[in-house]
Amino acid sequence: MSNLSSRTRGDALPTSARHLRLGVDLGATRIKVVVVEIDASGEVALRFSAQYPTAADEGPSAVAERLARYALDAVAEVGRVVGAGVGIPGLYRASSGEIEFLPNMPGAWRGFRLREYLTTLWRVPVVLINDARAFTLAEARLGAGKGHQTVVGVTVGTGIGGGLVVDGRLLMGSDGRRGEVGHQIVEVDGPLCTCGGFGCVEALAGSLALMRATGLASLDEIYAAAERGEKEARAAVARAAKYLAAGIANVVTLLRPERVVIGGGAASASRLLIASLRDMVARRAALVDAETYEIVAAELGPVAGAIGAALWSAEIDSGMCMDDVNDIPVSNVTRFGTLKR
DSSP: OOGGGGTTTOOOEEESSSOEEEEEEEEEEEEEEEEEEEETTTOOOEEEEEEEEEEGOOOOHHHHHHHHHHHHHHHHHHOOOOOEEEEESSSSSSTTTTTEEOSSOSOOTOOOOOHHHHHHOOOOEEEEHHHHHHHHHHHHSSSSTHHHTTTTEESSSEEEEEEEEEEEOOOOTTTTTTTTTGGBBSSTOOBBBSSSSBBBBBHHHHHHHHHHOOOOOOHHHHHHHHTTTHHHHHHHHHHHHHHHHHHHHHHHHOOOOOOOESSHHHHHHHHHHHHHHHHHHHHHHHHHHHHGGGEEEOOSSGGGHHHHHHHHHHHHHTTTTOOOOOOOOGGGGGOOEHHHH
């Protein structure tokens, strides 16, 4: 890996006929960077994968510059790319590429023209996608949802994110905001959520709710305590799982997916969560035969969101304008095969 200081601010990501795609997942604590190669048959090879500290408290400009330089180093090591996708932990304007709302990132992100900044610096097409939608796309195409037409992705961590692949297509809508599983109302007049609403799944089942209930500092600590049998932690996890199950049951009833894929910090921290969700969702989604769907753990690991962002770049190029992210039908998307590591 070359040193970050070895590249100047004006360097570009060179383009080439090789089908290499850059994917970046911007998180509150870590920035994940991948480069994938997609061949003519749709096989996807992971050519580069790394994680770096975000240092989010330094503010939007410093974080964006750091993200850009991490990507430049990746491409310097692997080769030229034809496009890039960036997953962000919040909302953006699809038409302009401006950030609207990053609830768990400090600093004045609203109005920051991230896509324009990166496109100018890298000199390749850049697309934005919500990080949970990127996770869902990757798991549906290459991971735990591969081979299934309708897949729901749920990320459980600081917040509760989601994405929907229905009849083989990632649902985005004109603003990229379809699939907000975590912002269903599951308790009328419940606690205030970061979105400004009350009683959302996220407000009741996200890590902040668990940390308030237990006094512990991280999901890893909370789930470790629950697995040891500590009463307070087990009660908090059970309560959060109840609300998360209600949200998932709503989606299962509406969409009848074949797979619900659970990822994020909480899913990786505890085996208890998915087992609990299977039972509770089955009881709550009473109109859906539990044998017609499975709730499963994600398979692609912590870089799933970055891989999904890279795939989104490819799917956009396969038939959609960057500024028009309406639903992409199956006939227009790049067909992906297996992921080679």
